[in-house]
Amino acid sequence: ATALDIVLKSVVRRLTAEEAKDLIAQLPSLLQPTLLALPPGPDKLITRSTIEADLVKQLDVDEPRAAQILAAVGGTIAQSVSAGQMKDMQSQLPEDLRGIFSDIRSQAA
Secondary structure (H helix, E strand, O other): OHHHHHHHHHHHHHOOHHHHHHHHHOOOOOOHHHHHOOOOOOOOOOOHHHHHHHHHHHHOOOHHHHHHHHHHHHHHHHHHOOHHHHHHHHHHOOHHHHOOOOOHHHHHO
16 A cells, blocks of 8 residues: 555656646545645656655665566556556656556556
8 A cells, every 4th residue: 555655646746737637537536635635746856766765765675676566556557547548647757657557458468
């Protein structure tokens, strides 16, 4: 739950306010109030490295494990929203963050 919270909050803050609202609308309703309360983005200081550093610090894991957690959470998010939403979201993210949102289902096909 902590990892999901860290990743979602970071990604939402990295997007424009409009795109963040579109993403949040497709997430489970229990997650929405906290995410909607975040300051509007895009916060361009958020990178894959800063998210991984937050995971290391808050979960007390090493860097390779933080990278694995980030990829797992990103894959889960990719499976939870529409392909169109994922494409729109990825278009706003820097290259280093786009890759974390791999939909495992599409890789298996």
